[in-house]
Amino acid sequence: MAQIQQEDRINLNAKKFVMWIFIFTSFMLFAALTSGFIVYSGGSGHGLSVILPSSFRYSTIVLIASSVTLFFASRAAKRLEFEKQQMLLWITIGLGVGFLLLQVYGWYILAYKMQIYLVDPNATRSFVYVMTFTHLLHVIGGLIWLISALKGSIKRIPQVKNLYRMEMTSIFWHFLDIIWIYLYVFLLLNQ
Amino acid sequence: MSTLSVHDHGVVHHEEGHEHHHDTFLTKYVFSQDHKMIAKQFLITGITMAVIAMLLSILFRIQLAYPDKAFPLLETLLGRFAPEGRLDPEFYLSLVTIHGTIMVFFVLTAGLSGTFSNLLIPLQVGARDMASPFINMLSYWFFLTACVIMLSSFFIQKGPAGPGWTIYPPLSALPTAMKGSGMGMTLWLISMVCFVASSLMGGINYVSTVLNMRTKGMDLWKMPLTIWAFFLTAILGVLSFPVLVAGVVLLIFDRSFGTSFYLSDIVVNGQVMPFEGGSPILFQHLFWFLGHPEVYIVIMPAMGISSEIMSVNSRKPIFGYHAMVYSLIGITVLSFIVWGHHMFITGMNPFLGGVFMITTLIIAVPSAVKTFNWLATLWRGNIRFTPAMLFAIGMVSFFISGGLTGIFLGNAALDINLHDTYFVVAHFHLVMGSAAIFGMLAGVYHWFPKMFGKMMDEKLGYLHFWLTFIGAYLVFFPMHFMGLDGVPRRYYAFTEFASMQRWLSVNMFITWAAIMSACAQVAFLYNFIHSIFWGKKAIQNPWQANTLEWTTPVEHIHGNWPGEIPTVYRWPYDYSKPGAEEDFILQTTPFSQTMSSNLPHDFEDNPAGMDELNKWTSTQKANEEVK
Numbered sequence: 036m037a038q039i040q041q042e043d044r045i046n047l048n049a050k051k052f053v054m055w056i057f058i059f060t061s062f063m064l065f066a067a068l069t070s071g072f073i074v075y076s077g078g079s080g081h082g083l084s085v086i087l088p089s090s091f092r093y094s095t096i097v098l099i100a101s102s103v104t105l106f107f108a109s110r111a112a113k114r115l116e117f118e119k120q121q122m123l124l125w126i127t128i129g130l131g132v133g134f135l136l137l138q139v140y141g142w143y144i145l146a147y148k149m150q151i152y153l154v155d156p157n158a159t160r161s162f163v164y165v166m167t168f169t170h171l172l173h174v175i176g177g178l179i180w181l182i183s184a185l186k187g188s189i190k191r192i193p194q195v196k197n198l199y200r201m202e203m204t205s206i207f208w209h210f211l212d213i214i215w216i217y218l219y220v221f222l223l224l225n226q
Numbered sequence: 227m228s229t230l231s232v233h234d235h236g237v238v239h240h241e242e243g244h245e246h247h248h249d250t251f252l253t254k255y256v257f258s259q260d261h262k263m264i265a266k267q268f269l270i271t272g273i274t275m276a277v278i279a280m281l282l283s284i285l286f287r288i289q290l291a292y293p294d295k296a297f298p299l300l301e302t303l304l305g306r307f308a309p310e311g312r313l314d315p316e317f318y319l320s321l322v323t324i325h326g327t328i329m330v331f332f333v334l335t336a337g338l339s340g341t342f343s344n345l346l347i348p349l350q351v352g353a354r355d356m357a358s359p360f361i362n363m364l365s366y367w368f369f370l371t372a373c374v375i376m377l378s379s380f381f382i383q384k385g386p387a388g389p390g391w392t393i394y395p396p397l398s399a400l401p402t403a404m405k406g407s408g409m410g411m412t413l414w415l416i417s418m419v420c421f422v423a424s425s426l427m428g429g430i431n432y433v434s435t436v437l438n439m440r441t442k443g444m445d446l447w448k449m450p451l452t453i454w455a456f457f458l459t460a461i462l463g464v465l466s467f468p469v470l471v472a473g474v475v476l477l478i479f480d481r482s483f484g485t486s487f488y489l490s491d492i493v494v495n496g497q498v499m500p501f502e503g504g505s506p507i508l509f510q511h512l513f514w515f516l517g518h519p520e521v522y523i524v525i526m527p528a529m530g531i532s533s534e535i536m537s538v539n540s541r542k543p544i545f546g547y548h549a550m551v552y553s554l555i556g557i558t559v560l561s562f563i564v565w566g567h568h569m570f571i572t573g574m575n576p577f578l579g580g581v582f583m584i585t586t587l588i589i590a591v592p593s594a595v596k597t598f599n600w601l602a603t604l605w606r607g608n609i610r611f612t613p614a615m616l617f618a619i620g621m622v623s624f625f626i627s628g629g630l631t632g633i634f635l636g637n638a639a640l641d642i643n644l645h646d647t648y649f650v651v652a653h654f655h656l657v658m659g660s661a662a663i664f665g666m667l668a669g670v671y672h673w674f675p676k677m678f679g680k681m682m683d684e685k686l687g688y689l690h691f692w693l694t695f696i697g698a699y700l701v702f703f704p705m706h707f708m709g710l711d712g713v714p715r716r717y718y719a720f721t722e723f724a725s726m727q728r729w730l731s732v733n734m735f736i737t738w739a740a741i742m743s744a745c746a747q748v749a750f751l752y753n754f755i756h757s758i759f760w761g762k763k764a765i766q767n768p769w770q771a772n773t774l775e776w777t778t779p780v781e782h783i784h785g786n787w788p789g790e791i792p793t794v795y796r797w798p799y800d801y802s803k804p805g806a807e808e809d810f811i812l813q814t815t816p817f818s819q820t821m822s823s824n825l826p827h828d829f830e831d832n833p834a835g836m837d838e839l840n841k842w843t844s845t846q847k848a849n850e851e852v853k
Contacts, residue, residue, distance in 0.1 A: 049357035049438035056430040060468045067472035067515070071508055075487070078505050154484045156502030161485040165476065 047199055054203050058210045061173060065214055068169065069221050072162045076225070081157045083225045088144035094137035095219055101130035102212040105181075105205055112201045117188055120201075124185040127208075131178050138171055159225070166218050170211070177211050180204040257367075259359035262782050264366050265345035266677055269670070271366075272337020273754070275373055276663075277747070279328035284744055286321045289313045291737035293719040293730075307385060315718045316405040319388035322716055323406065326391030327414070328376065329659065331421055334524040336369050336428075338666045339463075342527055343432045343456040345673060349775035350453050352441025352792060354785045357434035361427045368424035375417035379410045387414035390716060392513060395488035395506050399480040402494055412481070415474055422467045422474075429467075432460035441774070443794035447551075448813070450773050450798040451544060454551050455530020458558045459523050465562070466519040473512030480504070507572050514565035521658045522561045525625070526554060528665020529596060532618040534798075535672050536600055538771045539615035540607025541809050543799035546599040553592035553599075560589045570641045579638040586636035593629055597622065608802065608809070612769070613687025617668035620695050621661050627699075628657025631706065646716075649709025652702045660698045667694075667750070674754075675768050679780045680761030686753040690746055697743025704732050770810045772798045777814055796828070 076082060108123035142164065145151045153164045184200040192200075258264060285304075288297065289312075296311035307317040344362065348355055356362045379386035388406015389397035393414065401408050436457040440449075449457075476487040480501075488509045489501035537544040544550060566574065566582030574582075600622045609615070631653040634640050644650060667690075674682050708729055713720055721730040767776040774794065778786050792814040800811040806823035817824055817835060821842050829835035 049434050052434040052438050053357055053361065053430050056433050056464055057426075060426055060430070060464050063465055063468035064472055067469040067512060071472060071476065071487075071512055074511055075505055075508050078507065079503055081503060153479075154486075156486055158485060158487045158504055161479065161487060165479060169475070 047195075050199075051202060051206070054206050058206065061210070062214070064169065065166070065218065068162065068166050069218070072159060072166075072221075072225070075162070076159050079158075081159050083157075083159045083163070083222070085145075085149070085151055085160060085163070085226055087163075087219075087222060087226055088141045088149070090137050090141040090144060091219060091222075094134050094141065095215065097130050097134045097137060098212050098215055101127045101134065102209050104130065105208050109201045109205050112188070112197055115194070117191070121185060121188050124181060124188065128178060128181050128185065131174060131181060131208075135171065135174060135178075138167055141167070163222060166222070170215055170218060173211055173214070177204075177208050180207055257363060259355070259363045260782075260784055261344045261348050261355050261359065261362060262677070262786075264362055265341050267366050268336060268340030268344060268369070269677070271370060271373060272333050272341060272666075273751075275328050275332040276337065277751070278377070279325050279333060280744055280747065282321045282325040282328075284741060285313065286318055286325070287737040287740045289318055289718070290721075291730075291734040293721055313718075316388055317385055318718045319390075319404075319716065320386040320406045320410065323388050323390050323393075323414075324376070324379075324386050327387075330391060330520065330524065331418075332369075332373060332376070334658070334662045334666070335425065335463075335520070336421070338527050338662060338669075339432075339456065339459055339523065340366070340369065340428060341666075342452070342531060342669050342673070343428065343460065345677060346452055346775060347432055347435050347456055348439070349676070349778060349786060350450050350773050350798075351436060351439065351444055352774050352787075352794065353435060353439035354787075354791070356431045357439060358431055362431050365424045365427035365431070368420045368427065372417045372420035372424060375413055375420065379413040379417075382409050382413070384408045384410055386410040392517065393477070394513075395477060395480065395509050396492055399477055399488050400492065400494060400499070401481060415478055415481075418474060419471070422471055425463050425467050429460040429463040432456055433464060436460075441791045441794055447548075448794055448797050450530075451533040451547070451550055451554075452527075452530040454554055455526045455533075458554050459526045462519045462523050462526070462558055462561065466516040466523075469512055470516035473509055473516070476512070477509065507569070510569050510572060511565070514568045515562075517568065518565040519561045521654070522557055524658050524662045525665075526557065528621055528662040528668075529554070529625075531665045531669040531672070532600065532621045533596075533603075534773070535614050535618040535668050536603050536622075537799050537801065538672075538769050539610045539612055539618075540603055541610070541801045542603055542607040543801055544599070545602035545605075546595070547797065547799060549595050550599055553595040556592035557589060560585060560592070564589060567636050567638075567641070570638045571645050576638070583636060583638045587633065589636075590629070590633060593625075597626055597629070612671070613682070613684055613691055614668045614672035614769075616688070616691045616695075617664045617671060620691065621664040621668060623695075624656050624661035624664060624698070627703075628653055628655070628661060632657060643712070644709060646714055647709035648705040648713045648715055651715050652705035652709060655702045655705075656698075660702065664695075670754070672769065673775075674757065675764030675780075676775055676778075678758050678761070679764050679782075680757050681764050681768065682757045682761060683753050686749050690749040690753065693746030693749070694743055697739050697746060700739035701736050701743065704736055708732065770808075772800060772810050772813050774813055777812065 104123050104127045108120050108127060111117075111120040111123060145163070146153075151160050151163075153161050155161055180200075181204055184197075184204045187197050187200050253259075255263065258267070285300075288300075297308075298311045300308040300313065301311045304313075304317070307314050313321075344356070347353070376386075384405040386406065387393070387398070387410040388404060389411065393411070397403050397407055398411055399407075401411065436449075436453060476485075479485045480487050480489055484500070486501040486504035488506050489499070489504040490506075492499040492501055533544055533550060564582060564586045566578060567586045570579050570582070604619070631649065635644055635650060635653055671682055671687055674680065711726070711729070713726055713729060720726050721733065764780055766778075766780055769776075774792065777792055779788060794813045795816045796811065796813055798813050800806070800823075802809045803811060803820075803823045803825075806820060811820055811823070817828060818838075821839075824835075824839050824842075826836065826839065829839060
């Protein structure tokens with residue numbers, strides 16, 4: 036019996052490891068986009084020369100806040116405080132959606148107020164859209180994970196599974212946070 | 227299975243999918259989550275795609291050999307793609323493109339890694355299944371979707387994609403540029419996105435399984451070389467495919483939304499296009515950052531498979547096991563810093579070209595280490611020429627003769643002459659095309675008993691080997707000389723140029739050699755299908771091999787081993803060990819059962835074992851003296 040239990044723990048580890056490798060692949064995708072940006076602007080002499088809309092700054096704060104609430108949600112789950120876990124998850128999801136809206140608002144400001152469109156002879160500006168769009172797709176994936184963790188907690192699935200879902204969600208969500216900071220700082224440095 | 231379900235209470239076992247007591251047809255053969263079934267699905271899809279891509283190559287070979295002749299049959303078969311019995315020039319480009327795409331991605335990436343990683347990783351490391359069987363199933367279904375979408379492009383008005391398998395912009399970015407840039411190109415991109423998703427899901431699973439789910443005693447240095455090769459291949463894929471996605475996403479934006487990542491100063495049909503400031507070279511960087519690791523994704527599994535098969539059939543330990551692993555790791559690392567050698571003539575800074583040249587030539591070192599190790603493994607071995615062994619040796623032969631020309635092509639100065647000529651075609655068809663497909667065929671012949679529980683016919687195997695081996699050399703070897711003479715690749719009818727007219731006879735020769743090799747594949751297909759149903763029943767360990775997969779029952783069961791997963795005590799290459807009773811010792815045999823064949827170096831970090839060995843040898847000596 037002990038043998039079997041040990042095996043099972045290893046199997047969940049393998050699945051968590053799957054998430055970690057997925058993060059590597061995602062990271063490579065963003066690394067490719069940013070290095071594409073560098074190669075492009077280096078080769079063509081184009082710079083971004085855009086002051087990024089302030090909504091990106093706010094969205095960064097919102098996303099960091101969501102990471103903090105998710106951290107506390109995980110802690111609540113570990114301490115078997117499920118009500119608190121669910122509440123914090125709701126807040127995290129809310130902040131995630133808030134991030135989505137702020138990003139879209141950022142595009143709106145870029146396009147309608149600053150006349151900086153996706154289609155531009157200076158492709159560094161198109162890169163801004165492509166990077167934020169790709170990140171946004173990942174955020175939608177992250178929201179799905181958050182919802183599944185919340186659903187699990189509400190349905191009172193076994194604690195092992197609850198923690199597993201929380202952990203998978205956390206790994207991915209914190210990664211999204213870090214990637215966004217990376218992209219934002221990258222764009223700020225190049226603006 | 228039964229033992230597992232006994233233990234099932236109270237623990238989180240239901241994640242596993244082990245509770246499929248009653249498999250329906252749908253869960254067993256279609257939406258299977260069992261790695262052995264998924265491997266077979268990959269193999270059969272891969273073989274089907276290979277046959278299709280081979281037939282495409284025969285079509286364009288006919289055009290090259292007979293540029294002036296009309297074949298009414300072609301019009302009957304292809305309709306508007308071959309008006310009046312002659313291939314449409316733009317359809318010729320589509321044929322070349324789709325042949326390359328299918329062979330590189332669908333056959334030698336998914337068909338090879340997908341089949342053997344899925345089959346062998348859990349079986350050889352001692353796991354019940356993959357880390358995530360569900361993602362594994364999705365991986366196959368994304369692959370099949372990609373295949374269907376790719377082939378569907380033959381049924382649309384303008385035909386399949388035509389800008390070559392490397393889909394360089396601007397040709398691929400302007401839907402109006404030519405027939406093959408239109409809808410066919412869009413389908414190509416969609417298919418590729420599905421394919422990359424499939425590859426990533428597969429690769430992530432392989433890495434996680436190898437690192438987390440090895441059985442007791444199976445440390446990394448006891449893994450067979452096949453597993454090392456699949457593991458490193460998966461790492462390559464996981465790191466490089468996302469970069470292709472980035473490149474393709476930008477391409478899609480250029481095609482469909484009018485951005486200018488890759489496009490600049492373009493005039494189509496006398497009309498000035500609005501694109502400005504883009505750089506087509508950017509695409510080449512992104513593409514080849516994947517593209518070069520991709521060729522190692524293709525060849526490394528073949529290397530691993532050949533190493534294993536050559537050791538088993540030489541009845542000798544693989545020569546230089548550690549060197550084999552380190553050279554695989556070396557190839558993996560180096561493959562990320564050589565992509566520039568595909569771009570020497572893009573106006574690259576000559577200094578940068580020099581750097582890429584040096585890194586490229588350094589790859590010759592680990593490759594040579596591997597080659598010499600294979601030859602040394604054969605040296606004075608007790609060789610059994612099974613069909614699998616012949617194909618493994620064939621793989622080494624192609625790897626040598628194709629690899630040598632790589633040294634020419636990796637040279638930035640020589641590449642000015644050789645770039646995009648038939649010399650390149652000859653080089654990569656030998657070193658990664660033929661070598662990898664031979665590795666794959668070797669794997670099919672060797673692990674067929676494990677996959678289907680039947681044996682393949684040996685005589686047909688020999689026929690298949692010799693015809694294919696000779697045929698492949700006859701096809702690709704003359705191309706070197708054409709390339710040295712400056713014959714460019716991908717041309718519809720280059721023999722129309724006066725300076726290249728004399729190559730027409732060689733073209734005819736190559737075409738007939740290609741047709742012969744294609745016919746030889748019928749022997750394989752017949753053998754394969756016939757043996758699945760009516761082949762001789764296989765015994766549990768038909769090749770007398772050491773690795774774990776041969777300790778599983780012939781009848782497949784979910785979870786692979788009926789009882790506990792066996793424990794591993796030794797490395798996988800104890801063949802013909804002096805003093806042993808038989809010429810192979812399974813990995814699951816403890817040293818305590820093989821006292822007569824144990825050697826001091828078996829116990830380098832095991833003092834207790836060393837003591838036992840010393841005690842045993844001294845008693846043996848004492849006994850001798852008594853006699």
